[in-house]
Amino acid sequence: MGIHGLMSYVGEHKQFFTDLQLRNTKIIIDGNNLFHRLYFESNLDLQHGGDYDSFTDIVHKFFETLSVCKIYPYVVLDGGCDLSDKKFVTLKERARDKIQVAYSISRGGGGSVLPLLTREVFKQALTKLEVPFVQCFSEADRDIMSLANHWNCPVLTLDSDFCIFDLKAGYCPLNYFQWRNLCTCEGTLDCYIPARCFSLERLCSHFSHMNKALLPLFAVMNGNDYINLPALETFFSKVRLPVGGSGWRGRKHVRIQGLLNWLSRFADPTEAIDNVLKYLKKHEREEIRKVLCASMEEYEQSDVNLEDFFQNGTYESQVTRNLELPQWMLEAFAKGHLSPFISDALLLRRTILHVQVENMQRPSAHTVALPIRQVIYGLLLNASQNSEVTSPSKQSNKLPIVREFDRIQKTLKKSFVPTTMLPLDFCEDHRPLATLTEVPRSDRLKLLLETLGVKANILQSIPSPLWLPVAVTCYWTHYSEPKVKLHHLQALLLGMVFGELHRTSSSPDPVVFHVKDKMVYDQFLKWKEKNFQELLDLDTAHTFCQWQCCLQMGLHLNQLLSTPLPEPEVTRLYCGTLVHRLCKELKSAHGAENLLISSPKMSQLYCDLLHAVKSTVPPDFFQETTKTTKSCKEKNKQATSQADTTRQHATLEAQPLCDVNNRFASLMVED
Template sequence: MKQRLENAKRIASGIRCKKRVMPILAFDTFKAVLKKLSIPFAVCDFEADKEIAMLANTLNCPVLSNDSDFFIFPLTGGFISFDKVIFNLQEIKGENNSVEHFLRARLYHVDNFFPSLGKEVLPLLAALLGNDYIDKDVFKSFNDSIQSNECETQDWKSPGDKRTLKVLLWLQGLKSYSEGIIIETFQANVPETESSLYAYFMGKEQIGENQIRFVNESAIPMWYLSHHRKGLISPNCLDIITLHRKFLSPQVEDPNSLASSYQSSVNLRKYIYGILLSEDSADFETNGAWGIASNMKSVVEEFDRRGDIIISQGINPVKPETYSGKSIKLSDIPDLSRNEKKNLLRMILDIPCFNIDHMTPDLELNLGIVIFWIRNSQRKVTISHMQSVLVCLIMLKVKWALMYPASIGCEKNLIEAALFGIKAKTLKTVNEKLSKYKKSRTSRVDCGLIHGFAQFQTCIMATMHLNSLFLDPFPGPYIPHIFSGTFYITFAKKIKEKILINLYMKCYQRIQILYRFINASLMLSIKL
């Protein structure tokens, strides 16, 4: 988390940084694309490294991950780090002049990784450099004691690079790996037994059939575990249930802002915590409140950025109630009607009643998120922020309408209904004009713009997780249809530079009317 914060700060400050900061919506976007392509996937309850390695070896395929622990696993198909994938679509001629597409990537095999050391020393190397289980500071005194003239004479961009080379040179200089150090290391072996993930995908058994319990030892409802393992609920929710803990991954946002972008969505997370811990905290309801001094078991510890540091703070859950005043528990959710769950989400987000034709549930939720963001942002959302978001909603639907021109027979929302009445030639022209903002890049960073859209991301994510926790009473927001960070930033900058929206849409009256209608409806709803 500290390293991610440092990388995010460097990017937001306009400093060139080779490290990537994965957007917080990347995981949910990845899941959505898997579902769209009908690619099966599963979520393990806790640590999944060995299960994944076993599955990869069974299928004889590589592992694609951000987790550097896979470098040292004996994977028959090798390991591909996300950082080593070039996300530029390539094509090659196949048989019968067919065209096949691929992405270039670097494939690692444990046998070729530091061959001079031998793969048996890699677990020890991982321990000395720090990993998920051992903080690098544990071996700080050991690393400081290593003397290396080669390391001291070089100019290092990162202290970690110097530390890594020092340890590697020290290991190479030993006659045996037991010389000079006595340490018990874990074995990065892959068990020979069949992977439960493989059995799950083959339909033989349910993954993780053992019950998981709340902190108070009561059993978590099986419906929840089933949806969690199918990837229908955010996996981070299980940490909240079992550990009462939530890590808020730092984003690229204004580094000068004391409060992080997550503060704009804290009220949504309070309801998420209230639902998840409703069974765990039933014993404490007689106290009349959660999180008071005598009842600290129900507080969720959030780890978030505050200024330049990571801090933890206790967040009191909020118990959701129906309009009739009934408190909702986790085990109650499957028994609630779809309308009851919709109304709960409307109440939590404070979604107004839209008097608009073609107001489908998906558009209602998307506009509800926009309104919540505007009302709850810690830093005031500007007109350019809002206009960029609304134009992006239209732009992404234009692209969708061009890709699926024959999409008929299903209920269309206001935007879709308007676009399907426009000629394809006009839609292509609009798409070309708007898509250039999606591809634009600028070295100059506008922290005010970035921070506003970072807040929007946290509101989208919290709403998605809340909606999935209620078993999707609204169609879950499909992120590729509602969010494009690059478009937001570049388009909003043009608006700030007085390049008005009317200039690019003046020839397309129907789209201009659509934009103005949605904009007016939002302005009326939030009383701006």
């Protein structure tokens, strides 16, 4: 949630905090707050679509630091939107603001907009590090509070609502959590992280020992993400609160301090509400009382027991029980295997698409992935071939409609998107959503590949972790607007090669990471670290934003179909600064493969990727000559047998029981 101005207000009062040497403890971490904070405070690139490899390194360092201090983290992520939709107005306002910020960044201005795939990268990093995490069904604040109090451990976040929650072990704001400043206890070898802990008792003591049960009423009256009552402005215009200060921040802090002082006069919330209502019109009073009391419930304990999830993998709540969703979906949501995008589309029939730093004069980059989203919607809402398209004003017992919020130019607009009619295997009465996982893997794979417009045989020579990214890249090459140019495709595929080099760079085995590979890897790093002197190339940025949209929806569809293709390691697929730099270099280079000439293994991988994508488009699709393809063929002959062996091993390793004479047979093996 968030209470307007409260975090900056308490930050100006050191007496509300205690100093901590954090070690030897469990800690509950607000995951959404953390990945935003880690990305934005680390000076990572925001213009070129995200440096996911650098972000992953920072996430690893953060949790390694906790481990050194014997701090045991439990990460809690927000899920989809609340079913009551009471925060929808706030979400739309934030989406509008992000469009303006993204536009500013695209023109070289300031601001912060999180790259599209950051959340996926963060979840994959947690999985790799074996950090326990849960994805809640909706907003996670109350679940976090309940678990922290159950375990009597602190909460790490930067959400001002945690200044209101009654936490037994306190709340450590992320901006005071000095994880980069590791310290050693005097006289021992034990390490700790310097931190500050907000004290609810100190805040209440400062305001005449006010009853802390009054704080939820303060939050509601001051204004949070869920409530903004115009009628309360009548109260503020009539009641005598302290005056002073100048500017918005000054006025906001004066209101906070004045309201806390005023509330401290009362013994409990009931008495305080009675006194608030005296300032309102009589016909408004009872309705406002109901709204205030209902809104204050947002600060009560949750009925979700996250301890059950972390110990037994069980996530239950009254909300999920009432919805009667398939058990496999509930488990997939809790484990982060399905995105909040999926739950919003399924339960609210509405999605808000995340803005990127792109060319705002062109249609949204999300437009290219619309057909993939329509298939997702069809699977979720069971759109059969017998359905008919219907307008939003008509009853939705025909082809279902999903409302999408996306930008048009620099404005947030709503559109009504009909779902795609799916094969009967997925939509007949005996194939409801509950049994989607029981559909044969070959059928699920077929639907995925047909959605992306690729044949299975084009992936034969590709390592299995890259099957889905290559299929998505084929789709993007076909449908991107403006049209993908050859140097865009080359730069993107070279970025994937860099990801493979990065993955193997820490291996001490010279067979895995040869000295020739290191030469290529070092050259890539030089390009990645080279500063951009000119303004962002908006059309190039737009093209790669479209690829990320395609990949995001390809990931969501693959997950919804229970991963008929292996889930790729997203952090190794795209490095924005490198890919944009390579685009610039390739315009003047003789051929992309020349960058890899010293590494036959990586040259082979690159040529296999390029050949797979180019085989799906007409020979004259790219204006450039066929010199690159010819050169790749020559280098294919020169590549060592070691490269072929490595690629074959990667394919066979994914499905050891498949036909060893057919490397692609692994795709067709049933679950």
